[in-house]
Amino acid sequence: MSASFITTVTGEIRAEELGPTLAHEHLYCDLSVDSGKADNRVANVELITDELACFRKAGGHSIVEVTPVGVGRNAGKLREISAASGAQIVSGIAFYDERTYPDWVHRARADEIADYFVSEIEEGTDGVRAGLIGELLSHNSPRANPRSYRLREAERRVFAAAAKAQRRTGVAISTHAALGRAGHAQLDALERSGANLARVIIGHCDAHAHEDIEQDLAYYLPILKRGAYCQFDLIGWSELASDEARSTRIAALARMGFAKKITLATDTCRLSQLHRNGGRGFDYLWTSFLPLLRARGVTEAQIHAMLVEAPRTVLARS
Numbered sequence: 001m002s003a004s005f006i007t008t009v010t011g012e013i014r015a016e017e018l019g020p021t022l023a024h025e026h027l028y029c030d031l032s033v034d035s036g037k038a039d040n041r042v043a044n045v046e047l048i049t050d051e052l053a054c055f056r057k058a059g060g061h062s063i064v065e066v067t068p069v070g071v072g073r074n075a076g077k078l079r080e081i082s083a084a085s086g087a088q089i090v091s092g093i094a095f096y097d098e099r100t101y102p103d104w105v106h107r108a109r110a111d112e113i114a115d116y117f118v119s120e121i122e123e124g125t126d127g128v129r130a131g132l133i134g135e136l137l138s139h140n141s142p143r144a145n146p147r148s149y150r151l152r153e154a155e156r157r158v159f160a161a162a163a164k165a166q167r168r169t170g171v172a173i174s175t176h177a178a179l180g181r182a183g184h185a186q187l188d189a190l191e192r193s194g195a196n197l198a199r200v201i202i203g204h205c206d207a208h209a210h211e212d213i214e215q216d217l218a219y220y221l222p223i224l225k226r227g228a229y230c231q232f233d234l235i236g237w238s239e240l241a242s243d244e245a246r247s248t249r250i251a252a253l254a255r256m257g258f259a260k261k262i263t264l265a266t267d268t269c270r271l272s273q274l275h276r277n278g279g280r281g282f283d284y285l286w287t288s289f290l291p292l293l294r295a296r297g298v299t300e301a302q303i304h305a306m307l308v309e310a311p312r313t314v315l316a317r318s
């Protein structure tokens with residue numbers, strides 16, 4: 001049996017080398033093309049290298065960088081940041097909002113888009129290969145409920161392509177399911193095209209929290225029961241939900257035995273979120289959020305499951 005490996009921007013590592021991982025971040029991106037906010041233009045190798053020093057010091061080893069094509073993805077810059085900072089970086093390949101798709105994607109069949117994903121995973125660009133598909137977006141719909149949310153036609157093609165590329169390569173798929181509750185519809189779309197849902201991460205599960213935790217559990221549990229991962233990747237985004245609410249929900253899921261199916265991150269994508277600009281920085285999970293989880297009874301073994309085992313399991317291929 002061959003050992004399992006994970007593809008980083010500097011080459012393959014053994015899965016055991018991944019270590020504590022932030023599972024959804026942006027180190028080099030320009031989301032201003034979508035948001036219109038200059039704060040979303042994070043394109044400075046030296047600045048991010050400096051910012052990652054506290055992440056390494058806090059105990060972080062790896063970052064899953066999920067900037068899609070069309071909003072500033074630059075695998076070569078990620079390789080520079082990894083080499084300079086010592087952080088291992090796994091780079092995603094995907095497209096963002098329909099408005100930011102490259103022209104060819106609007107005209108392409110799912111099979112052609114799948115070929116593109118596979119070539120970025122197997123050949124890469126400038127010698128840098130993608131290690132997963134993500135973040136794979138379907139449109140934000142703040143008031144959507146999980147039962148009525150539907151993907152648009154173009155999104156369905158891209159999701160079908162992701163499923164096909166996953167079947168050919170075995171990589172994980174990580175989604176953007178914000179700000180509504182798009183996860184169930186995303187899983188339906190991926191499943192229809194033959195994806196392995198046990199290697200799918202539904203992102204932004206914590207984009208909002210209901211007053212009644214039962215309503216949130218009613219969203220998470222069907223995702224987990226289908227074998228997919230629930231990602232709490234907006235930790236520290238108090239404008240969307242409080243970290244108290246996030247930690248309560250994670251603690252409840254951990255008590256039900258799902259720690260190995262939860263991944264964590266802080267979705268950094270703004271200059272104002274960096275320490276240099278007075279923001280929380282890439283060590284926030286360790287300095288501010290893990291203490292909240294511990295206070296709610298989450299054990300060290302469960303934290304290890306979320307920070308190390310879950311990302312390793314979903315990313316590793318053999």
Ligand SMILES: [Zn+2]
Pocket residue numbers: 024025026066135267269
């Ligand atoms: Zn993101």
